[in-house]
Amino acid sequence: MANFNKVILAGNLTRDPELRYTPKGTAVAKFGLAINRKWKSDTGEMKEEVTFVDVEAWNRQAEVVAQYLKKGRPFLVEGRLKLDQWEDKNTHQKQSKLKVVLETFSFIDTKGPGDGVPSSPSAPARSAAAPSSPNDASPAPEPEPPEPEHDDVPF
Secondary structure, three states: OOOOOOEEEEEEEOOOOEEEEOOOOOEEEEEEEEEEEEEEOOOOOEEEEEEEEEEEEEHHHHHHHHHHOOOOOEEEEEEEEEEEEEEOOOOOOEEEEEEEEEEEEEEOOOOOOOOOOOOOOOOOOOOOOOOOOHHHOOOOOOOOOOOOOOOOOOO
């Protein structure tokens, strides 16, 4: 049976990215994304729901995300789902959490000069895919696959 694990989300950051480094020096950024859904019910009433998703970025992408993104900023994420499981130290109960591991991304808003993103809607969205030079590369964590380079926005 074939398997496929791909997620594309566009939403707003719920908090500033938290950048940390593993003992081996690999950058990891964690942040939250809020995705709003609006629809009209059968009675014609407007409804809205918000889904909150935790996202994790690695290596140079983690550093770029932490440098340029802040709470409230719209952002497009492409990645894969990952289930983390652990045992609570106090209650000894099994816990689990589903998150998105970022593979590629795009800034989907346009800010003025000095924000590090394109200043006009016609400028291409910037995407961080690979370090710009071999000296910038951090060692990749063992479980993470190489990151593909994509500049296409799916809509």
